[in-house]
Amino acid sequence: MADKTFWLGSDKYLCDRELAQAFHMSRVLGMPLLIEGEPGTGKTELPLQYAKDLNLELFVFPVGSKSNVEQFVARFDHVKYLRDSQIEILNAQREEKGLNTKLTTGNRNPENLSDYVIKGPAAQSFLSPNSVLLIDEIDKAPREFPNDLLYALSHRKFVLPESGEVIEISENEMPAIVITSNREQELPTAFKGRCIYHYIHFPEADIMREIITKHYPKIDNKIVDVAMDVFYHLRNVGLERAPTTREILNWLKYVKQFAQKEAIEKIENLEGIGALVKTQTDLEKIQKHILRDPQDFKRRSTPN
Amino acid sequence: MFETLPERFREYGLAADVRTLLLLNKSMEKGLVKTLGDLYNVLKGVVVKDPEMMGPFTKAYYDYFLNIKIENGDKLSDAIARSETFKKWREDFIKREKLNKEYSLDELINRFLDEVHLTSYDIQSIISGKDIFDNDNPYLEDNDPQNLGDNEATKRHLDKMADYSDLSLEELMKRMEEIAKQQKSKHSGGSHWIGTGGISPYGHGGAARDGIRVGGTGGGKMARKVLNDRKFFPVDMDSIINDKNVDAALASLKGIIEESAHEKLDVPHTIKEGLKRGGLFIPEIKNVSQEKLQVILLIDNGGYSMDPYVYTIRELFKKMKTRFAHDLETYYFHNTIYDRVFSDVRRTKAVLVDRLIKKDANYRVFVIGDASMAPYELNKTSLRSFKKITKKFKKTVWLNPEPKRYWHHTFTINVLKQVVDMYPLTPRGIENAVKDMNRKFSSGKQK
Numbered sequence: 081m082a083d084k085t086f087w088l089g090s091d092k093y094l095c096d097r098e099l100a101q102a103f104h105m106s107r108v109l110g111m112p113l114l115i116e117g118e119p120g121t122g123k124t125e126l127p128l129q130y131a132k133d134l135n136l137e138l139f140v141f142p143v144g145s146k147s148n149v150e151q152f153v154a155r156f157d158h159v160k161y162l163r164d165s166q167i168e169i170l171n172a173q174r175e176e177k178g179l180n181t182k183l184t185t186g187n188r189n190p191e192n193l194s195d196y197v198i199k200g201p202a203a204q205s206f207l208s209p210n211s212v213l214l215i216d217e218i219d220k221a222p223r224e225f226p227n228d229l230l231y232a233l234s235h236r237k238f239v240l241p242e243s244g245e246v247i248e249i250s251e252n253e254m255p256a257i258v259i260t261s262n263r264e265q266e267l268p269t270a271f272k273g274r275c276i277y278h279y280i281h282f283p284e285a286d287i288m289r290e291i292i293t294k295h296y297p298k299i300d301n302k303i304v305d306v307a308m309d310v311f312y313h314l315r316n317v318g319l320e321r322a323p324t325t326r327e328i329l330n331w332l333k334y335v336k337q338f339a340q341k342e343a344i345e346k347i348e349n350l351e352g353i354g355a356l357v358k359t360q361t362d363l364e365k366i367q368k369h370i371l372r373d374p375q376d377f378k379r380r381s382t383p384n
Numbered sequence: 385m386f387e388t389l390p391e392r393f394r395e396y397g398l399a400a401d402v403r404t405l406l407l408l409n410k411s412m413e414k415g416l417v418k419t420l421g422d423l424y425n426v427l428k429g430v431v432v433k434d435p436e437m438m439g440p441f442t443k444a445y446y447d448y449f450l451n452i453k454i455e456n457g458d459k460l461s462d463a464i465a466r467s468e469t470f471k472k473w474r475e476d477f478i479k480r481e482k483l484n485k486e487y488s489l490d491e492l493i494n495r496f497l498d499e500v501h502l503t504s505y506d507i508q509s510i511i512s513g514k515d516i517f518d519n520d521n522p523y524l525e526d527n528d529p530q531n532l533g534d535n536e537a538t539k540r541h542l543d544k545m546a547d548y549s550d551l552s553l554e555e556l557m558k559r560m561e562e563i564a565k566q567q568k569s570k571h572s573g574g575s576h577w578i579g580t581g582g583i584s585p586y587g588h589g590g591a592a593r594d595g596i597r598v599g600g601t602g603g604g605k606m607a608r609k610v611l612n613d614r615k616f617f618p619v620d621m622d623s624i625i626n627d628k629n630v631d632a633a634l635a636s637l638k639g640i641i642e643e644s645a646h647e648k649l650d651v652p653h654t655i656k657e658g659l660k661r662g663g664l665f666i667p668e669i670k671n672v673s674q675e676k677l678q679v680i681l682l683i684d685n686g687g688y689s690m691d692p693y694v695y696t697i698r699e700l701f702k703k704m705k706t707r708f709a710h711d712l713e714t715y716y717f718h719n720t721i722y723d724r725v726f727s728d729v730r731r732t733k734a735v736l737v738d739r740l741i742k743k744d745a746n747y748r749v750f751v752i753g754d755a756s757m758a759p760y761e762l763n764k765t766s767l768r769s770f771k772k773i774t775k776k777f778k779k780t781v782w783l784n785p786e787p788k789r790y791w792h793h794t795f796t797i798n799v800l801k802q803v804v805d806m807y808p809l810t811p812r813g814i815e816n817a818v819k820d821m822n823r824k825f826s827s828g829k830q831k
Contacts (some may be wrong), residue, residue, distance in 0.1 A: 086505060098425070098606065100427050100501065100505075101505055102425070103417070103424050104505075105411065105416055105425070105426060105429055105431070107410075108414045108415075108416055109407070109410060109411060109416075110412065116435070157653065158651055158652040158655045158656070159655070161655065162655040162658075162659070165659060166663070169663070235662070266635055269399070272433040273399075273433070275429065276429040276432075277429055277430075277432055277433045278429065279432075279434075279435040279438070281606070281609075295630065300827070312629075
């Protein structure tokens with residue numbers, strides 16, 4: 081029986097409550113969970129931390145622009161198949177000529193087609209009950225990829241190429257499937273219909289603080305106050321690429337090595353801002369912003 | 385049960401159908417739905433497939449299950465305060481609280497939202513004492529005063545709590561049915577199910593638990609947030625592109641990515657066929673498709689009438705270029721194209737139309753302009769140039785920022801739209817333009 085209990089995160093990972101509910105629901109219903117949201121909001125972390133926390137087997141399929149269902153499910157190794165079948169002929173010829181030495185096919189038998197099927201993460205996870213399967217950044221895939229998954233997702237069944245072997249799993253042992261997307265491409269409606277959908281909202285200040293303290297339990301509170309103020313202010317300036325959770329964590333990693341006073345000074349002077357702002361136009365925009373009204377920026381980034 | 389749900393939800397533009405009901409039923413069987421808050425969450429996961437649908441979904445939910453109508457631009461709290469449902473609930477609430485405390489309207493609405501969005505997860509975590517929102521947060525005091533309402537919400541106590549976890553499915557169904565019935569007779573003003581086993585966890589005779597905190601009130605808070613943020617409502621696909629819907633326009637443009645085929649050695653096939661031939665291998669070739677996109681933009685940047693759009697259009701296509709990293713060339717013209725276009729914004733570097741049409745015929749051409757000018761400006765040279773362009777580039781469309789309903793008033797628009805297929809410069813217009821472009825391509829391929 082799969083783990084269908086409610087999971088709220090671990091000591092390293094704070095799972096947003098709404099997300100936790102959606103994840104629970106998807107596991108209970110045996111449907112994949114499709115998570116969308118801004119980059120850096122912990123979409124990918126969910127299945128990784130879940131698998132780690134509960135000690136479940138994890139299979140990851142990072143999607144790229146050339147991904148296809150064969151890589152995801154299973155592919156047939158034609159080259160090896162050719163080599164082995166040639167070897168058989170060769171060995172027969174050698175025998176005819178009275179030679180004893182034989183070439184080996186490494187226990188593979190060309191008669192047995194399943195020896196040449198290389199299983200991808202999907203097939204593997206369907207073979208190990210109650211595992212976790214992550215399909216990361218599905219929006220990067222070619223357009224037909226999500227549609228090609230539809231059959232498997234709704235029937236919990238894969239047919240392996242050439243060997244025709246069928247991998248099937250019961251709803252109860254179905255792996256927890258998590259699919260993430262950055263919305264770079266609209267996914268087909270039929271595909272979304274097969275998933276439980278969850279959109280991650282950007283964490284608000286109180287949640288962000290919890291996330292930060294989960295990562296850096298010993299961090300000085302005053303530093304976090306000042307840094308978060310600057311951070312949320314930057315997010316409201318209207319940058320091309322607003323800083324995300326990942327970025328504030330990186331920034332704090334840098335400033336937290338200094339003593340409180342020094343660290344706060346560094347934050348106020350926007351030192352190491354490169355950790356937060358990633359494009360040239362954004363940097364210019366911030367500089368302009370500060371030039372126009374330095375007092376405002378200073379005031380907003382200084383704790384009362 | 386809930387048979388009317390898909391229909392009513394579709395009125396809000398949501399994609400609800402029979403499958404929604406089936407999934408909802410399955411969720412109930414699996415014990416996922418025990419409170420109204422659960423119902424909100426489960427339906428959200430099943431119905432909402434895009435953040436833009438969160439707003440309409442929340443409205444539909446409040447309408448269908450609570451008979452609370454949220455008008456456009458309404459705040460959730462205002463809509464609640466206005467509703468019969470809330471008035472009935474308040475009477476009931478005051479009765480069961482025995483009023484040893486004065487409640488402000490805001491507080492009451494917060495309590496109402498708490499009860500509406502109370503999920504079985506909340507109850508579960510309270511019961512098992514694992515409420516992660518339960519820890520005192522000393523930093524909250526530092527926040528703006530306007531946030532105080534929310535902070536209070538997280539700190540509020542629910543003194544008694546009904547335990548829904550042992551509620552049987554049958555009982556639940558019965559209650560839900562009651563809600564549905566009430567829904568049908570809503571014009572008779574009957575919302576009296578509130579408090580008698582409707583939304584209120586008190587109404588049901590569960591075990592009362594004293595002094596337990598319900599924290600977070602995530603659902604209610606989120607519902608408010610969703611209704612106040614444009615991001616959670618669909619953009620108007622029929623308004624001329626602007627900063628707000630430029631992303632939707634970009635999404636419509638995505639359809640123009642196309643695949644071109646080139647040839648590649650097909651290893652598996654070669655081997656298979658070779659084996660059949662008894663070891664004689666002849667290379668087998670297969671077509672491999674590759675994404676490819678070439679675009680020429682012709683922008684009318686002369687005259688005041690086009691000024692407001694030029695910037696947004698350039699942003700749009702710039703975004704498209706960075707997103708897809710493909711071939712994009714931009715040229716400018718004033719009012720109409722005669723024998724030349726210009727490669728710079730100030731129109732000093734001329735490029736002859738005859739040179740332009742020497743380019744690969746696979747280029748897609750977007751002409752963007754209002755096509756409105758004095759009739760004499762649109763002379764034979766100009767028309768000939770457009771004909772040359774459309775003849776060479778089969779995939780040429782005109783995007784016009786002028787609202788479509790005015791098109792027939794302008795002579796030059798009427799003429800030009802017979803030469804170049806014209807679409808309004810709206811996300812939907814772009815979508816249709818791209819669709820028709822692609823159709824032309826496929827019919828061209830069959831030749």
